[in-house]
Amino acid sequence: MTVYILRTLLKMVLTLFVIITLVFFATRLTGSPLETFLGEGLTAEDRALLIEYFGLNGSIWEQYLRYLRGVVEGNFGLSFLERRPVAEIVAERVWPSLQLLLASLALTLCVAIPLGVLAAIYRANWIGSAIMALAFVGYAVPNFVIAIFMVLILAFSWNLLPVVGNATWAHFIMPTLAMSGVLIAALTRFTRNAMLDVLGQDFMRTARAKGLPETVVILKHGLRNAGVTVLSVLGLQIAGMAAAGNVVVEAIFSWPGIGELLVSAAITRDYPVLQFGVISVAMAVVVVNALTDIAYAYADPRIRLARG
Amino acid sequence: MSHIPRRAYLATLWSEANWIQRIAAILGIALLLAAILAPLIAPFDPLKQSLISRLRPPVGFDRYKDGFLLGTDELGRDVLSRTLYGLRLTLGLAMVGACIGLLIGGTLGLVAGLRRGWTEDVVMGAVDIQIAVPFTLIALLILSIFGSSLTVMICVLGIAGWEQYARIVRAEVRKITELPFIEAARASGAGPRYIALTHVLPNIVSPLVVQFTLSLSNIVILESTLSFLGLGVQPPTATLGSMVGYGRDYMPNAPWMVTAPAIAIILLTFSVQILGDWLRDRADVRLRAR
Secondary structure, three states: OHHHHHHHHHHHHHHHHHHHHHHHHHHOOOOOOOOOOOOOOOOHHHHHHHHHHOOOOOOHHHHHHHHHHHHHHOOOOEOOOOOOEHHHHHHHHHHHHHHHHHHHHHHHHHHHHHHHHHHHHOOOOHHHHHHHHHHHHHHHOOHHHHHHHHHHHHHHHOOOOOOOOOOOOHHHHHHHHHHHHHHHHHHHHHHHHHHHHHHOOHHHHHHHHOOOOHHHHHHHHHHHHHHHHHHHHHHHHHHHHHHHHHHHHHHHOOOOOHHHHHHHHHHHOOHHHHHHHHHHHHHHHHHHHHHHHHHHHHHOHHHHOOOO | OOOOOHHHHHHHHHHHOOHHHHHHHHHHHHHHHHHHOHHHHOOOOOOOOOHHHOOOOOOOOOOOOOOOOOOEOOOOOEHHHHHHHHHHHHHHHHHHHHHHHHHHHHHHHHHHHHHOHHHHHHHHHHHHHHHHOOHHHHHHHHHHHHOOOHHHHHHHHHOOOHHHHHHHHHHHHHHHHOOHHHHHHHHOOOOHHHHHHHHHHHHHHHHHHHHHHHHHHHHHHHHHHHHHOOOOOOOOOOOHHHHHHHHHHHOOOOOHHHHHHHHHHHHHHHHHHHHHHHHHHHHHHHHHHO
């Protein structure tokens, strides 16, 4: 088990290192990233001063080493636009993003798991087909299209909900729904498949045979066993989908979170912000993946008790 | 399958399909035709502006202007024509992107599966990293660095799905190379390239076709999303996503500007995904029957 954990952590660190390196060199591919921000009419000295101010002097390898040292020390550079540390700018955005993420995850779990279980139990009749058709719809419609139609109907036609920002709880409704659509669709499918696997197992027949009521069989014996798979899917696949959906939904609703920051940094070409934003979101996803891996291994006695 | 004539094969496909799959197939063909024939069937030039007929609603509403069936946008351009051209560009970009992904991923997967050793480790390591990072972030980064142009967009869409192909091809190759006929080929002196192209490739076409269809709808969604955010092809050229993005500012007064392209996106992703699922189910059945 220890070896397994160490191997997973090592892989995680390696992945992070590769991501940081790729992102760093990507932003340097088209020459100095500062070029679009340095206006005309700067004296050569001012130019040199600004370049040094943002840590862009020296060869690309020196810059790279400096960036790596900064990463270790927690210093990720300064924003071209705001001229303050990007870590600070991103940190301000974490809580709003997290709120939206938690709301969406809560909704996803509350809707997708019951739906998935129902779809598995009633797989042969119309209830199962209806649920799977619904999941299919959620999967095929991009979240920005869901958001646009919601804004069109709920905000502009019926004037029910606010569109911009995160001031009140009413502001949460549309972004949460827009983000959850595809997550619910994906998790419903996974839950159904996991339940179908479990329903065919021998211990389910035994549970029924000893006279347990059907609800107990399904919930206690079925869902508890399928739950491990469902949670691992949540950590491995849903995490990445949520991070991607977050970007789009926040940009639509001007939600003051990391996703909105990333899109505006991409449009204004504020590379230090974009660079750190991408790295930190990627880092969050990779860490969640690794922790899920370890937790899943821990739940599986074949790996937990294995030697080596 | 090869001994069945093509027409009979299509007929078999059709007779096996349920009504949803038939609708999806018809819809998909209609959309494909609309995209290909856009220059012929579009009633107006999609870029032609007319300031006197700005923001006219679709047919059936007050102030409807003759001929502009789906209304006009903020510059008086015909929404129907723009939607048709947008569909053409969206579908074209997605097709090219999916082909590039197939080429890159397929080649890397083939090489990884056949050569094993450190080549395989490197390829699969890259696959793991691409899976770990949400691709929307990578796309944001690339589009911001290289600017938004058709070429950059095609490259972004091209690297969006390669890892899926690489995984599938590698797994299939490993399975196939265990089989005796590969060993026989090797024993009779066939080189690795010959084996790859004449023995392995023809046997992995079916999972590749399935993956291609499934990834096509993901790529359509990705392209639409990026264009919607203003990072795609720049105006006046429009894809379906960027039409929704720009129409957003006019939603209270001219909801038809976003509705038409948004519905086109839904129809497109729907039909493609239903077709992909259908092909996958068929392939699965065939695999199980083996």
